[in-house]
Amino acid sequence: MNESPGVTVSPEEAATAVDAILARTEIPVSPAERERLIRFYPLVRDWMEQLRMVEARYEEPVLIYPAAPHD
Amino acid sequence: MLKRQRSVGVSWLRPGTSTCRAWLGAEVSELPRTIATAAEALRDGRLSAVSLTEALLARAHAANDTLGAFIHLADETALAAARRADADFAAGVDNGPLQGIPLAIKDIIATEDAPTTANSRVMNPSWGQRADATVMRKLRQAGAIMLGKTVLHEFACGWPDAETGFPMPKNPWDLTRTAGGSSSGTGIAVAADLAIAGLGTDTGGSIRGPSAFCGLSGIKQTFGLVSKEGCVPLGYSLDHIGPMAHTVWDCAAMLQVLAGYDPKDPTTVNRPVPDMLALMDGSLEGVRIGVPTEHFFTAPALEPEVKQGVLDAIEAMKAAGATVVEVTVPLVAEAQHALWATMGSEALAYHQPDLRSKSELYGRYTREALQVGMLYTGADYVQAQRVRSIVKARCLALFRPALGADGDGVDVLITPSRPTVAPLLEGYDTDFLFLGTNFSGIWNVTGQPALCIPCGFGPSTGMPLSLQIVGRPFDEPTVFKVGDAYQRMTDWHLRKPAPVWEAQPA
Numbered sequence: 032m033n034e035s036p037g038v039t040v041s042p043e044e045a046a047t048a049v050d051a052i053l054a055r056t057e058i059p060v061s062p063a064e065r066e067r068l069i070r071f072y073p074l075v076r077d078w079m080e081q082l083r084m085v086e087a088r089y090e091e092p093v094l095i096y097p098a099a100p101h102d
Numbered sequence: 103m104l105k106r107q108r109s110v111g112v113s114w115l116r117p118g119t120s121t122c123r124a125w126l127g128a129e130v131s132e133l134p135r136t137i138a139t140a141a142e143a144l145r146d147g148r149l150s151a152v153s154l155t156e157a158l159l160a161r162a163h164a165a166n167d168t169l170g171a172f173i174h175l176a177d178e179t180a181l182a183a184a185r186r187a188d189a190d191f192a193a194g195v196d197n198g199p200l201q202g203i204p205l206a207i208k209d210i211i212a213t214e215d216a217p218t219t220a221n222s223r224v225m226n227p228s229w230g231q232r233a234d235a236t237v238m239r240k241l242r243q244a245g246a247i248m249l250g251k252t253v254l255h256e257f258a259c260g261w262p263d264a265e266t267g268f269p270m271p272k273n274p275w276d277l278t279r280t281a282g283g284s285s286s287g288t289g290i291a292v293a294a295d296l297a298i299a300g301l302g303t304d305t306g307g308s309i310r311g312p313s314a315f316c317g318l319s320g321i322k323q324t325f326g327l328v329s330k331e332g333c334v335p336l337g338y339s340l341d342h343i344g345p346m347a348h349t350v351w352d353c354a355a356m357l358q359v360l361a362g363y364d365p366k367d368p369t370t371v372n373r374p375v376p377d378m379l380a381l382m383d384g385s386l387e388g389v390r391i392g393v394p395t396e397h398f399f400t401a402p403a404l405e406p407e408v409k410q411g412v413l414d415a416i417e418a419m420k421a422a423g424a425t426v427v428e429v430t431v432p433l434v435a436e437a438q439h440a441l442w443a444t445m446g447s448e449a450l451a452y453h454q455p456d457l458r459s460k461s462e463l464y465g466r467y468t469r470e471a472l473q474v475g476m477l478y479t480g481a482d483y484v485q486a487q488r489v490r491s492i493v494k495a496r497c498l499a500l501f502r503p504a505l506g507a508d509g510d511g512v513d514v515l516i517t518p519s520r521p522t523v524a525p526l527l528e529g530y531d532t533d534f535l536f537l538g539t540n541f542s543g544i545w546n547v548t549g550q551p552a553l554c555i556p557c558g559f560g561p562s563t564g565m566p567l568s569l570q571i572v573g574r575p576f577d578e579p580t581v582f583k584v585g586d587a588y589q590r591m592t593d594w595h596l597r598k599p600a601p602v603w604e605a606q607p608a
Contacts, residue, residue: 058454059458093491
């Protein structure tokens with residue numbers, strides 16, 4: 032069961048979001064790469080919504096490393 | 103360090119196996135192909151480490167333009183190490199089965215005697231001038247020989263891009279097909295008999311893919327069993343360094359050396375290392391095998407020949423005494439989403455400075471793959487780790503506590519390693535990396551051991567088929583037991599492609 036109502040992202044919203052991400056990360060991309068990211072953005076958002084499982088609501092993250100000092 | 107024993111008394115030598123017999127009956131001029139057979143020949147005087155190393159170096163030089171296996175061949179240091187191994191043999195010093203064995207090392211693992219490029223123009227050359235990675239130090243202490251550094255998909259992701267200037271890897275079974283990745287070069291080198299065995303790394307299937315496509319055995323062991331120190335990271339919480347070889351026995355012998363706590367890698371687990379060879383008795387009696395039909399045998403992308411090859415292998419194991427039960431692996435799609443969120447975020451954390459300042463130096467497909475990491479948020483990453491907790495717990499619930507324990511859980515799962523045989527090199531699209539069917543990444547998400555072994559050849563393609571054996575965390579001995587028992591019943595792992603080096607001018 033999923034605690035998210037699902038996600039719908041329009042191409043315009045995806046373009047706006049990707050441009051904001053690119054501005055924040057300061058990573059240069061070609062026009063073709065930008066288009067690819069715009070195409071992937073709704074997919075990734077959908078995948079992440081699928082991870083909003085009810086049973087994960089109070090779950091701890093896996094792989095908490097021991098608090099040991101470095102050598 | 104052990105004093106040398108006579109070969110008949112060396113406890114780890116594998117007596118009377120088909121692997122040994124296959125070579126012992128052959129001419130000495132035909133080099134051994136496995137650690138087990140080479141180790142025996144090195145100890146009974148039929149072969150020296152120097153002559154073995156010289157022969158493999160000659161093959162590698164002759165074949166490399168065609169196969170694209172190696173970035174660097176370490177002629178001088180390899181021969182020096184071989185001379186030391188021979189001197190140890192002569193002095194009665196025996197460090198175990200890897201002594202005098204030439205290995206191919208994925209060029210993402212630091213080696214003090216050779217540069218480490220990560221197959222990239224981006225990699226800082228000075229990083230490669232550091233000391234040996236922990237795994238290399240352990241291999242050398244065991245007497246192994248670093249024959250050369252092998253080609254990989256740049257930084258262990260993406261796909262080969264000829265424009266970067268690095269060798270283009272090709273499958274020894276069919277030069278028009280991929281060798282798989284990212285540990286392509288190690289897969290090629292071992293499959294083409296340019297090295298006896300080697301090291302790969304695996305973040306979502308990069309040991310198992312090349313092993314499957316090249317007809318090898320290869321294991322991604324339990325996360326935390328082997329140190330990752332000295333390996334260029336892709337996904338910190340998903341990465342593994344592990345063995346690739348012809349046989350399960352060889353993988354186990356290598357893992358015995360590689361395993362163990364390392365204070366330099368905080369993800370390693372401080373617990374006793376089991377005897378990896380202990381359960382290899384050829385028997386499958388009492389072993390409970392789980393077959394997860396849903397997804398792993400029903401995915402539309404699964405080629406019928408692959409499916410049939412794996413089902414035939416399961417049937418053979420059942421006939422040999424194993425109990426086979428159908429199970430359902432839970433949360434497969436969620437695990438895949440968690441894998442990409444984790445790998446994308448962890449890889450971007452490492453690569454962001456270089457993607458900002460020298461993006462154009464990355465190969466096209468690597469750059470495209472890394473860019474997807476930008477689409478995940480910090481909250482996405484943490485949520486993925488929370489879902490991993492659930493996926494891990496649910497997958498472990500399929501297993502009983504130990505081999506022979508009460509309960510209706512299984513000891514191992516068996517799935518196809520890959521949905522297809524090695525695809526053609528032409529026509530790759532980065533979308534495939536994220537959207538293609540994947541049977542391996544979930545075990546990086548859960549951290550469980552997963553061993554791939556050959557299980558036939560596709561009737562229509564002649565390409566290797568492969569199955570995957572998944573086990574309980576830190577129970578590699580059971581995984582090896584099942585894989586080894588199957589290899590005692592079959593000879594898929596001993597078949598070899600046409601030798602490329604013989605087609606080359608002297």
